[in-house]
Amino acid sequence: MISSRIERVEESATIKSSNRAKKLIAEGIDIINFTLGEPDFDTPANIIEATHRAMLAGETHYSAGAGIPELRAAIADKLRSENGIPTEAKNIMVTPGAKLAIFESMMTLIDDGDEVLLFDPAWVSYDACVKMAGGKTVWVETDPERNYRPKKDLSEYVTDKTKMIVINTPCNPTGAVYDKDQLQEIADLAIDHDFLVMSDEMYEKIIYDKKHYSIASFDNMHERTITVNGFSKAYAMTGWRLGYMDIPPHIFKSFEKIQSHTISNTTTFIQYGGVEALRGPQDELHKMQAAFKERRGVLVEGLRNLGLKCPMPDGAFYAYPDVSEFGSGEEITGRLLEEAHVAVSPGIAFGESGKNNIRISYAASVERIQEALVRMEKVFS
Numbered sequence: 001m002i003s004s005r006i007e008r009v010e011e012s013a014t015i016k017s018s019n020r021a022k023k024l025i026a027e028g029i030d031i032i033n034f035t036l037g038e039p040d041f042d043t044p045a046n047i048i049e050a051t052h053r054a055m056l057a058g059e060t061h062y063s064a065g066a067g068i069p070e071l072r073a074a075i076a077d078k079l080r081s082e083n084g085i086p087t088e089a090k091n092i093m094v095t096p097g098a099k100l101a102i103f104e105s106m107m108t109l110i111d112d113g114d115e116v117l118l119f120d121p122a123w124v125s126y127d128a129c130v131k132m133a134g135g136k137t138v139w140v141e142t143d144p145e146r147n148y149r150p151k152k153d154l155s156e157y158v159t160d161k162t163k164m165i166v167i168n169t170p171c172n173p174t175g176a177v178y179d180k181d182q183l184q185e186i187a188d189l190a191i192d193h194d195f196l197v198m199s200d201e202m203y204e205k206i207i208y209d210k211k212h213y214s215i216a217s218f219d220n221m222h223e224r225t226i227t228v229n230g231f232s233k234a235y236a237m238t239g240w241r242l243g244y245m246d247i248p249p250h251i252f253k254s255f256e257k258i259q260s261h262t263i264s265n266t267t268t269f270i271q272y273g274g275v276e277a278l279r280g281p282q283d284e285l286h287k288m289q290a291a292f293k294e295r296r297g298v299l300v301e302g303l304r305n306l307g308l309k310c311p312m313p314d315g316a317f318y319a320y321p322d323v324s325e326f327g328s329g330e331e332i333t334g335r336l337l338e339e340a341h342v343a344v345s346p347g348i349a350f351g352e353s354g355k356n357n358i359r360i361s362y363a364a365s366v367e368r369i370q371e372a373l374v375r376m377e378k379v380f381s
């Protein structure tokens, strides 16, 4: 009864562990929940007010499929001035969340049997979207000691079926931020072998000591890169569902087809909140960045004191320690929940390479992180 395209996709293991945690919380157990990929801050008031004003002003009707002109212009300005991407408002598609941008891209570009290169570990939804589109994921083994560069030469994974590579910097789950030369290698290969790049830059604003580079700003890359980004993490707007992509001009029209026949447009008044997020004051963002940096320090130091191997993440809000001295990532995820009442995600959810890891989202207060570290001693001793 169920289509093969959906049967191919497994339930997200991060959602599974988050649901287990939520169930225990509903039973009244005090679980410290580190499974979630969302900031624990509220959306800044200026964004809510701008959206409210838009609703009262009657912005409650359908809008243009690709987005309201004000938001497409604000996004294009941001991509040009902050990211150095040579784009224009006409290349911007506003979507209800970056997730849909990724899904639409795969559905528009991937044919049955096309291969998509994914670095292992990678965020769970890329593989699912590749499969739903009928494509095949080719996993590229990476080396944590070398900033998750490929273990073998990347060109060894390229075949005549390679259609796309997906990159994600800063990375969920590792927190790695790609260096410029690392991205240049990917760009050179994409040009030489004529394949596309999808660059998911969702965590761009949550970055600590490194600089963020957008591959679409590199020479000759704008025409073969779909840059995906959104408002969920930078502006604590996960529930709003607001994202976007910058699409090479020669394929933009095909993306319009899928958007117009499915969602018509992203909720009109929500888009006005997006304009305010980009054009308005950025102080709340800066406060959030400082809080994440403090939490990162407390958590990583605490995990290292517990005897775990834990690289210092350069971006995003996840720590990705190796727990192999104590058990597999899945075993430890189960024990942390049962014995310490701390919920995390097993690394295996992000690819084979994660079997010895767990992902800990530090979107929680310093006090909760400190308490979790004390509780974790039960398991890591």
Ligand SMILES: Cc1ncc(COP(=O)(O)O)c(C=O)c1O
Pocket (backbone or CB within 6 Å): 037, 096, 097, 098, 099, 100, 123, 168, 172, 200, 202, 229, 230, 231, 232, 238, 241, 242, 243
């Ligand atoms: C790497 C990455 N990209 C995209 C998304 C989805 O973002 P959105 O809320 O805009 O759909 C997430 C959410 O967890 C993510 O981790």
